[in-house]
Structure formats: structure tokens, C-alpha cells
Amino acid sequence: MTLLSIDWFFLIEKLLLISVVLVLSLVVAMYATWGERKVAAWIQDRLGPNRAGPAGLLQPLADGGKLFFKEEIIPTNSNRFLFILGPSIAMVVACMTSAVIPWGDTLTIAGREISLQVADVNIGILYIFAVVSMGVYGIMLGGWASNNKYSLLASVRAASQIISYELPMGLALIALLMLTGTLSLKEIVEQQRHGLWNICYQPLGFFIFLVCAFAECNRAPFDLPEAENELNGGYHLEYSSMKLGFFLFAEYINMFISSALMATMYFGGYAFPWMDKLGLSPNMVTILGFVALFIKTLLFIFFFMWVRWTVPRFRYDQLMRLGWRVLIPLALVNMLGTGAVELFKHH
Amino acid sequence: MQALTNRAKQVDRRPMTFAEKLYIPAIAKGMGITFKHIFQRKATVSYPDQKREFSPVFRGLHILNRDEEGRERCTACGLCAVACPAEAITMEAAERKPGEEHLYREEKYAARYEINMLRCIFCGFCEEACPKDAIYLSETFAPANYQRKGFIYGKDDLLIPDPKAQNK
Amino acid sequence: MGSIQQIIFMVLSVIALASALGVVLSKNPVTSVLCLIVTFFAIAGHYVMMNAQFLAVVHIIVYAGAIMVLFLYVLMLMNLNAELEPQKRNWLKYAGAISGGALLVVLVAALRDASMPAMSTANNDIGxxxxxxxxxxxxxxxxxxxxxxxxxxxxxxxxxxxxxxx
Missing domain, CATH: 1.20.5 (Single alpha-helices involved in coiled-coils or other helix-helix interfaces)
Structure with a gap:
């Protein structure tokens, strides 16, 4: 059988990489909850969680344990299957995106070149776009299956918000793609490694992408689907126990992934200044590059939190107006401008 | 109308300029403010580990004092109850029987002495009124209780422990 | 690699057919939409098998990611209780049967002439x-x-x- 002729080392290597990336994103998401509470506290002149472990570092474990052991409630009039499907989709989709992000260059161990990217698909950006557009199903199904008017309202909001903001996000990306000429994230990073970071060429595009990323992650100031004070928590109103945990967790994973994505596409990914001139061994450079990407990602996560605790929530009509009347025209202008400049350069 | 202070500001109702409509400068300013707060001193006192110090003139829960021999100083004269603006103090006097000289310093003593801590305003007038130095305000406050009647402190809550009895 | 591809093709086809039947047969419209999404995914899988990754991803983005969300959106806003549904008329059934039969005839006629070209490996990466x-x-x-x-x-x-x- 041809099954046996599969490169087993390759398979094991990829499986290992997938589990590492998955564990990494879960751990980062876990500690993002801790970070969120700490940042919120500091901004509000408080101390934040500091009882569980040194500086409250065991707090995520305590929270997770609590969520696991909480009573599980499924409303009588809900659609049981869809009710469980909702958080599952949210979680799976959140975890899937990390597959195409290049976490580093190649490592050479015992003569084997190991790429620190799960899959270098030649349509990386489109893949992310597709997966992100799946994410809304988790929220929609969860909210609808709860059979609760607040949840339903949140689902409707989530659907229209995410569809609206996918448009300017895609348009901002098109401008970036014109510049780089490739859909592969790895190549985008390699281009930035040998030149300037894309933020220098695409400041407006980055800004649009940033705003849209906030909206796609349902983060404040665009957290309308879960608006606590008007929808009682929105789509996860009826959820309890770990199913609620999955919804909350998925949000943090999304935040982590979109931070990594922004760092990759606009801020050089694993590239850092003078990385090829330090005279270090390639493996060392790769590890340093991974650290650089990680630091950039953490900075973006911090930025997400910083904005959340500064800017108040948008009203629904303001949200739609911003998306359709401001961001889309801006993105179109940005796209046209980039196209014109590219055309001018090539002639 | 004459303004009380000159800090009052007229509300600006002019339409927003383009720069204001962008909101970006305002958001950046707000983010600057929140960022500054990250490094500012925290207002939190981590309570069980660290307690907020009372001011030196703090007036807390009352205590009924004893003299050096462990006898109650209070003679149930009622001056504290008269002085109390909140009318939180009630007492019942009794005559000292022969053989009780080691318990009460004066010939008359308070058989019942109650302070309603929900009424008390901790003004310290009782302390000032007392001619026998029998009542003092300490540096603690009344702990929480589930019932109103739990806040009516009797003699056994107020009296300080007998120094002689403790030595035994 | 023929056997693996055949196995995957079989699995994808079974999923696609089963979920497509689910779209038509399920009572709950939301379940129908979900089945349709599964069908789209199975078809996207077929595209990937044919080395047309771009088409697969665009298929998912446009159909599963955008159009079906709108379907779901509309379904959520409608009150789809069984009692409120208008009574189906008899002539609707006849019209459905006739148009379905006509479609069948057209399909059979089209398939009779269509030759099934073997998939050539030369220009396989057109997608x-x-x-x-x-x-x-x-x-x-x-x-x-x-x-x-x-x-x-x-x-x-x-x-x-x-x-x-x-």
C-alpha cells in the first residue's frame, strides 16, 4: 500500500508542531485572561488578582477549574444539539487559524530542516479569511439555540457586524497583497525580512485592518454581541460551565491569533532588525525570531486590552456607520492608491 | 446669577470640527491617560495582609474600664446617657451588696449597660462626660452582624477583661 | 497514491450526498442550513482534491462564510413555527413534480452526450x-x-x- 510510503518523520514533526502551536495558543489565551484582569486593574489604579500564586499567576488555573466543575445547565426549550454545537464551533475555528502562521524560520536539527509553520499553504491569507468567516456560526448558533431573546439579538448583531467588517478587512488586505504579490504568509514575512516592514508602506491599510480585527474578535469597543449592560451577556447568556468557558476562551484565542497575524503581516513577523548581520548560527536566529514574533504578539494583545479599558462601546448604528461609511471608502481609496503606486513603479 | 466659584464652564455647543469628528486625537488622548494610570500608585490596600492605619484621633468601639484592682469603674450616674446626642446608651443602676467590693469600685454600679452601635455616632461625648473615667472609645470598629440585635452591645461586650482574673 | 485519493473521494462524496439529502429532508430550517454548509465543505474538499485550493477557499468564504450566514440571519429573524406555516396547496405538489421531472429529463439529456474526460495530470494545477x-x-x-x-x-x-x- 502507498500508505506506508508516507514520510513518517514528516508526519511526526507536523503532529508535534501542531500540538505545540495548539498548546501555545491555549496557554497564551489562558494567561491573556490573567493579563486582561491585570491590565484592567492597573488602568483603574487597582492591583488585580494577586491571591492565587505569586502575582496571581495561578488565577487562570483556578478560573478554569471553577468553570469545569460548575453545574451544566441546558435550557429546556433550547435546541440541545445546536446549543452544544455553538461553543464547539467557536473553539475549533479559533484554534484552526494558527495553522498557517509562520512562527519562525526553519530549524535544522540532526540534518533535518524543520519549518516552524504547520502548513505553508500558498493561499494562507485566504485560508485565515475563510476560517474567520466560519467563526460567526459559533456565536449565531449558540445564540439562536439558547431560545432567549437577548441571545437572539446578540446573534443577529454578531452576524451583521462580522459580515460588515469582513468587507473593509478584505479590501485592506487586497492593498497589502498588491504590494507583496503573494498570498503566502511565509513569503510575506521573508519579504519584510529583507526590506522594510509593511507598516511603512501600508499605514492606512494597517489601521483599517486593526479596527476590523477588533470588530471580528468582538472586542471592545465593538463588543456589541456580548454587551453586558444591554443584552445581559448576549449570545452566551444561557451558557454555563465549560461551554461558557469555551466561548470566553475562543475570544482570547481569536485575540491571540489576530495579534500574531497583524505582527506577521504588517510588523515583520519573526523578522527583527539586523537579524542577518548579528553573525549568529541560523538556529539561534530562528529562535530569536520566534521570540521577536512572540513579543510583538504580546504587545498587540496588550494593545487590545488597553483599548478595551479606554474606549467605551459603540452604539449599533455608530458601528454600522463606521464600517460602511468610513472604513469601506477608506479601504477603497487605500486600495486604489496602492494600485496606482504599484502601477507607476512597474512602468 | 452669581457663580459660586469661577470654575464653571459654559457648555460648548458648536458643531464639531473635522479634526474632532475624526475622534482619533481624542482616543489617543484617552489612551494616554489610561496608560499613565498603569504606572500610578494603586489605591488598593491588600486588606488582611495590610491594614489601613487609623488616624490618631480615631474614635471606635466603646470599652468600659476597670481600675487597677480589676473593679468596674462605672457608677451608673447616667451622665454619658445624657450627653449622648444619639441616645444610644441605656443603663440600669443597682446597689452594691456587701461582699461585692472586689467587683465594683463605687457603692452604686450599672447592672445593665447597653450601647446601640447602630445609633451611636462615635462622637465621644460619653467619654468626655464620664466623671469616673469609666468609658473610653477604642481604636476598633463594630464588626458586621446578621441581626440588628447583635449591634446592641451589653456589659459583657463592653467591659475589658479583668486583669486579675487573667493573671490566674 | 490512487487508493488514498479514492478513499478520500468516496468519503467526501458520501458526506456531500448525505448532507445534501439532509438539506431537503430535515424539518428544521436551521438544520437545513447547517447541512448545506456541510455540503459546501465537502465540495470544497473535492476542489482541494483537484488541486484547486484557491477555488476551495473562495468557495468557503463566499458560500459558507457569507451567503449562508445571511440565510441563517434571515431564518433567525423569521418566526418559523409549524402552526404559522401556510397550508401547502395541492397544485404546488403537482407543479413541483412536473418541474422536477423536466429537470431530470434535461440532466439525463445533458449527461448522455457528455463524455467523461479522464483527469489529466498535466494541467492539474490550473486551480x-x-x-x-x-x-x-x-x-x-x-x-x-x-x-x-x-x-x-x-x-x-x-x-x-x-x-x-x-
Whole structure:
């Protein structure tokens, strides 16, 4: 059988990489909850969680344990299957995106070149776009299956918000793609490694992408689907126990992934200044590059939190107006401008 | 109308300029403010580990004092109850029987002495009124209780422990 | 590699057919929509099998990611209780049977003439984004531009409609 002729080392290597990336994103998401509470506290002149472990570092474990052991409630009039499907989709989709992000260059161990990217698909950006557009199903199904008017309202909001903001996000990306000429994230990073970071060429595009990323992650100031004070928590109103945990967790994973994505596409990914001139061994450079990407990602996560605790929530009509009347025209202008400049350069 | 202070500001109702409509400068300013707060001193006192110090003139829960021999100083004269603006103090006097000289310093003593801590305003007038130095305000406050009647402190809550009895 | 591809093809086809049947047969409209999404995914899997990754991803983005969300959106806003559903009339059934039969005839006629070309491995990567771009912008540039102008005007139209409110 041809099954046996599969490169087993390759398979094991990829499986290992997938589990590492998955564990990494879960751990980062876990500690993002801790970070969120700490940042919120500091901004509000408080101390934040500091009882569980040194500086409250065991707090995520305590929270997770609590969520696991909480009573599980499924409303009588809900659609049981869809009710469980909702958080599952949210979680799976959140975890899937990390597959195409290049976490580093190649490592050479015992003569084997190991790429620190799960899959270098030649349509990386489109893949992310597709997966992100799946994410809304988790929220929609969860909210609808709860059979609760607040949840339903949140689902409707989530659907229209995410569809609206996918448009300017895609348009901002098109401008970036014109510049780089490739859909592969790895190549985008390699281009930035040998030149300037894309933020220098695409400041407006980055800004649009940033705003849209906030909206796609349902983060404040665009957290309308879960608006606590008007929808009682929105789509996860009826959820309890770990199913609620999955919804909350998925949000943090999304935040982590979109931070990594922004760092990759606009801020050089694993590239850092003078990385090829330090005279270090390639493996060392790769590890340093991974650290650089990680630091950039953490900075973006911090930025997400910083904005959340500064800017108040948008009203629904303001949200739609911003998306359709401001961001889309801006993105179109940005796209046209980039196209014109590219055309001018090539002639 | 004459303004009380000159800090009052007229509300600006002019339409927003383009720069204001962008909101970006305002958001950046707000983010600057929140960022500054990250490094500012925290207002939190981590309570069980660290307690907020009372001011030196703090007036807390009352205590009924004893003299050096462990006898109650209070003679149930009622001056504290008269002085109390909140009318939180009630007492019942009794005559000292022969053989009780080691318990009460004066010939008359308070058989019942109650302070309603929900009424008390901790003004310290009782302390000032007392001619026998029998009542003092300490540096603690009344702990929480589930019932109103739990806040009516009797003699056994107020009296300080007998120094002689403790030595035994 | 023939056997693996055949196994995957079988699995995908079974999923696609089963979920497509689910769309038609399920009582709950939301379940129908979900089945349709599963069908789209199975078809996207077929595209990937044919080395047309770009097509697969675009298929997911456009159909599963956008159009089905709108379907679901509409279904959520409608009150789909069974009692409120209008009574189906008898002539509707006959009309359905006749149009279904007509479609069957057309399909059979089309399939009879269609020869099944064996998949050639030579130009197998036509679905890759690079080749697709070449074909679109060289061979079919006029229709492509016309359709993109159509989409652009639709988008601008949406923005204009949004602007008209105030």
C-alpha cells in the first residue's frame, strides 16, 4: 500500500508542531485572561488578582477549574444539539487559524530542516479569511439555540457586524497583497525580512485592518454581541460551565491569533532588525525570531486590552456607520492608491 | 446669577470640527491617560495582609474600664446617657451588696449597660462626660452582624477583661 | 497514491450526498442550513482534491462564510413555527413534480452526450492562484473586469443607501 510510503518523520514533526502551536495558543489565551484582569486593574489604579500564586499567576488555573466543575445547565426549550454545537464551533475555528502562521524560520536539527509553520499553504491569507468567516456560526448558533431573546439579538448583531467588517478587512488586505504579490504568509514575512516592514508602506491599510480585527474578535469597543449592560451577556447568556468557558476562551484565542497575524503581516513577523548581520548560527536566529514574533504578539494583545479599558462601546448604528461609511471608502481609496503606486513603479 | 466659584464652564455647543469628528486625537488622548494610570500608585490596600492605619484621633468601639484592682469603674450616674446626642446608651443602676467590693469600685454600679452601635455616632461625648473615667472609645470598629440585635452591645461586650482574673 | 485519493473521494462524496439529502429532508430550517454548509465543505474538499485550493477557499468564504450566514440571519429573524406555516396547496405538489421531472429529463439529456474526460495530470494545477490569475487577467480580462465593476457598483450602492438615511 502507498500508505506506508508516507514520510513518517514528516508526519511526526507536523503532529508535534501542531500540538505545540495548539498548546501555545491555549496557554497564551489562558494567561491573556490573567493579563486582561491585570491590565484592567492597573488602568483603574487597582492591583488585580494577586491571591492565587505569586502575582496571581495561578488565577487562570483556578478560573478554569471553577468553570469545569460548575453545574451544566441546558435550557429546556433550547435546541440541545445546536446549543452544544455553538461553543464547539467557536473553539475549533479559533484554534484552526494558527495553522498557517509562520512562527519562525526553519530549524535544522540532526540534518533535518524543520519549518516552524504547520502548513505553508500558498493561499494562507485566504485560508485565515475563510476560517474567520466560519467563526460567526459559533456565536449565531449558540445564540439562536439558547431560545432567549437577548441571545437572539446578540446573534443577529454578531452576524451583521462580522459580515460588515469582513468587507473593509478584505479590501485592506487586497492593498497589502498588491504590494507583496503573494498570498503566502511565509513569503510575506521573508519579504519584510529583507526590506522594510509593511507598516511603512501600508499605514492606512494597517489601521483599517486593526479596527476590523477588533470588530471580528468582538472586542471592545465593538463588543456589541456580548454587551453586558444591554443584552445581559448576549449570545452566551444561557451558557454555563465549560461551554461558557469555551466561548470566553475562543475570544482570547481569536485575540491571540489576530495579534500574531497583524505582527506577521504588517510588523515583520519573526523578522527583527539586523537579524542577518548579528553573525549568529541560523538556529539561534530562528529562535530569536520566534521570540521577536512572540513579543510583538504580546504587545498587540496588550494593545487590545488597553483599548478595551479606554474606549467605551459603540452604539449599533455608530458601528454600522463606521464600517460602511468610513472604513469601506477608506479601504477603497487605500486600495486604489496602492494600485496606482504599484502601477507607476512597474512602468 | 452669581457663580459660586469661577470654575464653571459654559457648555460648548458648536458643531464639531473635522479634526474632532475624526475622534482619533481624542482616543489617543484617552489612551494616554489610561496608560499613565498603569504606572500610578494603586489605591488598593491588600486588606488582611495590610491594614489601613487609623488616624490618631480615631474614635471606635466603646470599652468600659476597670481600675487597677480589676473593679468596674462605672457608677451608673447616667451622665454619658445624657450627653449622648444619639441616645444610644441605656443603663440600669443597682446597689452594691456587701461582699461585692472586689467587683465594683463605687457603692452604686450599672447592672445593665447597653450601647446601640447602630445609633451611636462615635462622637465621644460619653467619654468626655464620664466623671469616673469609666468609658473610653477604642481604636476598633463594630464588626458586621446578621441581626440588628447583635449591634446592641451589653456589659459583657463592653467591659475589658479583668486583669486579675487573667493573671490566674 | 490512487487508493488514498479514492478513499478520500468516496468519503467526501458520501458526506456531500448525505448532507445534501439532509438539506431537503430535515424539518428544521436551521438544520437545513447547517447541512448545506456541510455540503459546501465537502465540495470544497473535492476542489482541494483537484488541486484547486484557491477555488476551495473562495468557495468557503463566499458560500459558507457569507451567503449562508445571511440565510441563517434571515431564518433567525423569521418566526418559523409549524402552526404559522401556510397550508401547502395541492397544485404546488403537482407543479413541483412536473418541474422536477423536466429537470431530470434535461440532466439525463445533458449527461448522455457528455463524455467523461479522464483527469489529466498535466494541467492539474490550473486551480492554483497563480495560474488562475494568469487565465483571468489574460484570457478573460473583459468579463472579469465587467463583473468586478458590477460588484464595485453594488458595494458603492450599499454605501450610498446607507448615507441616504440622514
Amino acid at each position: 492554483l492562484v497563480h495560474n488562475l490569475g494568469m487565465v483571468l487577467f489574460r484570457q478573460y480580462v473583459v468579463p472579469f473586469e465587467v463583473s468586478s465593476i458590477l460588484f464595485l457598483s453594488a458595494m458603492i450602492g450599499a454605501v450610498v443607501i446607507g448615507r441616504k438615511e440622514d
